[in-house]
Amino acid sequence: MRNLMQLSPLALILLLPLILPSLGYAENVCFKCHKQQLFKNTFTHKPVADDNCGSCHNPHVARYKNLLQQNVAALCFSCHEKAGREFNQGIVHSPVKKGDCTACHAPHASNDRGLLNKRLADSCFSCHTATPKQFEHTHTPYAKGACTACHRPHQADNGYLLIDNTDKLCLTCHQQATLQRGHANFPKQPAQCLSCHNPHGSKRKGLIRNEMHKPFAEGCKGCHGKEQEGAATVCLECHDDVKQQMYTTHSHFTAPGKGNGCLECHSPHAGDTTNLLISEQRILCRKCHEETFHRKESSPYPHPDAATCSNCHDIHGSNNAGMLKGDGNDVCAGCHKDQGQFTHPVGAKIRDPRTDQAVTCVSCHYPMGTEYKYQLKRNGQKELCILCHRAY
Amino acid sequence: MYPLSQGLLIATQYANRLKLHKMPGEYAMKNIFSPSSTRRLAVILLLCLWSAIAEAKTPWHWQMSLRTDSVVGAALMPTTLYVDADKERYYLIDSGNNRLLSFSREGKLLHSFTADNELKIPFDMVRTESNDLWVVEKGRNTLTQINTQEKKTTPHTIEHNGRLVFPDRVEYTKNRFYILDKASGDILVLDINLTILRRVACPTEKGAGGFVDFKVVNDDIWALDRRSKTVYHFNGDGVIADRIHLGDEVLSPVSLAIDANEVIYILDRLAGTVAAFDRSGKNKYLFLESGQAQGQLYFPNEILFDPWGQLCIVDEGNGRVEIFSR
Numbered sequence: 001m002r003n004l005m006q007l008s009p010l011a012l013i014l015l016l017p018l019i020l021p022s023l024g025y026a027e028n029v030c031f032k033c034h035k036q037q038l039f040k041n042t043f044t045h046k047p048v049a050d051d052n053c054g055s056c057h058n059p060h061v062a063r064y065k066n067l068l069q070q071n072v073a074a075l076c077f078s079c080h081e082k083a084g085r086e087f088n089q090g091i092v093h094s095p096v097k098k099g100d101c102t103a104c105h106a107p108h109a110s111n112d113r114g115l116l117n118k119r120l121a122d123s124c125f126s127c128h129t130a131t132p133k134q135f136e137h138t139h140t141p142y143a144k145g146a147c148t149a150c151h152r153p154h155q156a157d158n159g160y161l162l163i164d165n166t167d168k169l170c171l172t173c174h175q176q177a178t179l180q181r182g183h184a185n186f187p188k189q190p191a192q193c194l195s196c197h198n199p200h201g202s203k204r205k206g207l208i209r210n211e212m213h214k215p216f217a218e219g220c221k222g223c224h225g226k227e228q229e230g231a232a233t234v235c236l237e238c239h240d241d242v243k244q245q246m247y248t249t250h251s252h253f254t255a256p257g258k259g260n261g262c263l264e265c266h267s268p269h270a271g272d273t274t275n276l277l278i279s280e281q282r283i284l285c286r287k288c289h290e291e292t293f294h295r296k297e298s299s300p301y302p303h304p305d306a307a308t309c310s311n312c313h314d315i316h317g318s319n320n321a322g323m324l325k326g327d328g329n330d331v332c333a334g335c336h337k338d339q340g341q342f343t344h345p346v347g348a349k350i351r352d353p354r355t356d357q358a359v360t361c362v363s364c365h366y367p368m369g370t371e372y373k374y375q376l377k378r379n380g381q382k383e384l385c386i387l388c389h390r391a392y
Numbered sequence: 393m394y395p396l397s398q399g400l401l402i403a404t405q406y407a408n409r410l411k412l413h414k415m416p417g418e419y420a421m422k423n424i425f426s427p428s429s430t431r432r433l434a435v436i437l438l439l440c441l442w443s444a445i446a447e448a449k450t451p452w453h454w455q456m457s458l459r460t461d462s463v464v465g466a467a468l469m470p471t472t473l474y475v476d477a478d479k480e481r482y483y484l485i486d487s488g489n490n491r492l493l494s495f496s497r498e499g500k501l502l503h504s505f506t507a508d509n510e511l512k513i514p515f516d517m518v519r520t521e522s523n524d525l526w527v528v529e530k531g532r533n534t535l536t537q538i539n540t541q542e543k544k545t546t547p548h549t550i551e552h553n554g555r556l557v558f559p560d561r562v563e564y565t566k567n568r569f570y571i572l573d574k575a576s577g578d579i580l581v582l583d584i585n586l587t588i589l590r591r592v593a594c595p596t597e598k599g600a601g602g603f604v605d606f607k608v609v610n611d612d613i614w615a616l617d618r619r620s621k622t623v624y625h626f627n628g629d630g631v632i633a634d635r636i637h638l639g640d641e642v643l644s645p646v647s648l649a650i651d652a653n654e655v656i657y658i659l660d661r662l663a664g665t666v667a668a669f670d671r672s673g674k675n676k677y678l679f680l681e682s683g684q685a686q687g688q689l690y691f692p693n694e695i696l697f698d699p700w701g702q703l704c705i706v707d708e709g710n711g712r713v714e715i716f717s718r
Contacts, residue, residue: 231555232575246558247533249469249487249513253558253574254602261575288601288619291643291662319488319513321469321691321709354684355710356459356466363684387685 030059041109048108056107073099083154090157095127097297103127104153121145135201142200150199159283166194182206187224195267195278209270216269223268235262242316251317265315285309292368299369301376305335306367328360336361353388450668450679451718452703454687456499458482458713464504467493467711470693472516472561477699484706484713485514485527492517492527497700499715507538510545518564520584526569528559535559535571535586552580552588561694563608570608577602579615592630597622605647607696614656616648623648623656623669634671641667641675649695649703657695659705664689666705684710 030053031039039048047055056075057067064071070078077084087096095103104123105115116123124147125133134143141149150169151161158165164172170193171179183190193199197207204210215222223234232253236243246253254261262268265284267276277284286293296302309315312331313323324331329346333339339346339361350359357363364384365375378384386392460467468488475482480497486504490511494502512531519525525538533556534547550557550571558574568589569582577600579592592613594603601619608614611628621642625634636656638645644662651657655676656669664682669675680689690709698704703716 233556247513247531249471249515249530251574254577319469351466352684354686355690355712357468357709357711 039108042111043113043115044109045107045115071099072101076101087154090155091159091161092155093153093161096154119145120147131200135198136203137205137207138201139199139207159279159287166199167191170199185220196269198272209267209272211272211274211276212270213268213276230260232260232262235260235266235268245314245316245318248314248317249319250321250323252315252323253317281309282307296369299375300371301373302369303367303375312367327358328362329358332361332365332367353390449677452666452679452716453718455702455715455717457686458484458493458495458499458501458715459711460493460501460504464493464501465489469708470706470711470713471514471708472694473696473704473706473713474517474519475696475698475704476519482698482704482713483517483519485517487514487530490514490531492525505540507545508543511536515560516562518562518569520564521567526562526564528562528571533558535562535569548586550580550582550586550588552591561605563606565608566611570606570613572603572606574602577617579603579606579613590630592626595624595632604645605694607648607650609650614648614650616645616658618645621645623658625671636669636671636673638667638669638673639675641669641678646692647694647696649697651697651701657703659692659695661691661693664692666695666703680705687714689714 028051047053053059056069058069059067062068068075073084095101101107102117104117106117107115110116112119114120118126122145125131141147147153150163152163153161156162162169176189179190180186196209198209199207202208202210223229226234236246245251252261252265254264260268263278264287265277267278269276271277282293296306305311312325314320314325315323318324320327325334329339344359344364346359346361346363348358351357352359352363364377366377367375369375370377372379372384374380376384378387382392458473467484467486469486470484470493471487472485473482474485481502482495482497482499484493484495486493490509490513491504491506492511492514493504496502511527512529515528515530517525517527523540525540527536527538528534529536529547532547534549536545536547538545550559552573556575557571557580560572560574562572563570567584569580569584569586571580571582572578573580576591577594581589581592583589592615594600594615594617597620599620600617600622602617603615603624604618606613606615612633613626613630615624615626616622617624621638621640623634623636623638624632625636627633638658642658642660642663642665644660645658646661647659649657649659654671656671658667658669660667665678665680667675667678680687682689684690688710689705689707691707692705693708694706696704698715701718705714705716707714
């Protein structure tokens with residue numbers, strides 16, 4: 001205080017613009033340049049409504065874009081503490097995981113509740129471009145753009161960020177008695193609705209998925225009532241190509257819950273694609289291979305085009321490690337056509353001195369992601385090379 | 393946890409950062425005893441000590457590798473190992489080359505056997521008292537009987553209650569075959585005539601995915617469910633005596649081994665590690681790491697004890713068997 005008292009009045013006047021913003025007295029100063037009407041709308045963020053620009057922005061200098069005090073997520077969660085804690089749990093929506101709150105929310109003001117950038121459905125469709133906006137037959141909540149009737153926008157315990165497991169969710173609107181009337185010949189209480197119905201829409205009445213399994217289209221007896229009903233061998237009777245893939249070193253022939261392992265991934269009745277998958281591949285594979293997906297997502301250098309597992313892996317079975325479609329060279333060379341022309345020699349004649357195995361792309365790279373550029377297993381400057389080239 | 397070698401590597405990197413070798417002696421000495429350098433040296437010593445303690449926590453030491461020579465060529469995707477206590481031999485199933493490789497107890501390669509090139513993706517094997525080899529052939533989906541004396545091969549397709557069985561891992565003890573059926577995720581117990589005596593079912597609890605490996609120890613069966621990361625201990629009557637939940641200590645459990653003290657060793661295919669658990673499911677220690685160097689694992693497929701108390705790991709990705717002793 002003695003030092004402050006010693007400051008001349010002129011110095012205090014000069015320091016005033018620095019002191020006042022931090023005390024929150026001079027927010028209106030901002031609107032001398034920034035048009036105030038752009039910051040007010042039907043729904044206005046509380047700090048903006050309170051003219052407290054300094055709670056998020058530093059008026060002079062900042063390390064973050066738009067003169068923000070912190071990065072976007074940290075700044076939001078500094079007030080929305082509970083959300084910050086919750087948004088780490090379960091399956092997290094991609095923008096939330098990236099801390100990109102402003103992908104959906106307007107930080108100052110909005111026409112829409114929840115400070116959304118756009119109307120809810122428009123906001124969703126801005127990323128989910130592959131999802132048709134309408135179908136010949138559209139589910140009512142979908143047609144109304146009420147995505148949050150079924151999905152949680154930030155995180156959820158269920159796949160596709162669903163509010164609840166699918167059967168329970170359907171029953172929140174559809175009465176059990178009505179469902180039973182609509183499934184008169186169903187051998188048991190209707191369940192696993194998504195096995196036949198697309199929850200968004202379809203070209204078929206009743207939202208039956210577009211692609212129907214031939215035996216289902218022809219009736220039930222093609223599969224039901226057989227001696228081996230409930231076993232995968234019922235499927236393999238017709239799908240001989242898949243059967244051959246089960247006769248391999250490593251296959252996906254698993255039978256959780258004693259049932260038919262094929263139904264872990266395929267619908268026996270109807271689907272959106274010809275292979276009748278019950279979900280998108282990235283969701284299906286993740287059910288069992290969470291650790292691989294986690295690695296891919298948490299690695300600074302994952303393979304850029306690794307979204308579709310079946311690009312590299314034989315989904316049913318393979319005689320190669322990791323159920324790859326070929327050895328560690330064939331698979332990569334499918335896309336990396338110039339591989340081998342100018343890089344480290346690879347192939348059956350080039351042996352890894354540590355193991356006497358053929359040197360392949362995966363001797364040095366781990367496509368699911370590593371800490372090093374090009375998915376190298378170690379630092380490519382030296383550490384990686386001296387694993388084999390000991391005299392280097 | 394860092395093994396000692398990795399700790400030393402980090403220590404060397406720290407030492408290199410000090411660039412002592414580039415400095416004149418007097419300056420270097422001054423630099424060593426400067427406060428910042430003393431702190432760095434303390435870190436180096438701590439890392440070495442930490443590494444030594446970490447390594448000392450596991451009683452297992454690399455003993456040898458079962459590897460081939462240039463004459464027979466490298467093993468390709470070996471899947472499992474069978475150890476014949478009477479003959480003191482290891483039999484490695486060299487799946488990728490459709491052959492069986494035998495090694496002496498000392499690890500010397502003895503023979504390469506292809507059954508006149510008739511084997512089709514062998515996966516596991518046992519030997520019975522009659523000296524017949526019984527090989528799981530994935531390529532045929534059979535349990536194939538091989539009479540080596542008469543050079544006769546007989547593939548057997550197994551069915552149970554009208555359903556085709558997909559044999560995976562196999563064990564044989566006291567005139568009983570134990571076969572893991574990949575189609576159901578259950579273990580089938582068969583007599584020498586391949587008549588199915590009973591089924592040891594994987595419990596249909598939430599998250600269960602079917603067994604991926606099992607071991608028969610004193611008539612009890614210890615079985616591993618990968619998806620629920622649970623080890624089930626069945627007594628001789630097939631009743632569950634224990635459920636051991638492994639938790640998040642393991643990423644992708646693929647095989648298990650049980651020692652005389654009922655310590656459970658879990659082989660993690662993805663992490664390339666072995667985790668030891670007590671019967672309460674408490675993780676005692678974790679050892680080994682992913683890689684290609686000696687003592688490292690790359691997509692390993694099986695862990696088992698040989699009759700001499702050594703821990704054997706079939707390392708599919710590196711085409712060898714790593715053997716560890718206490």
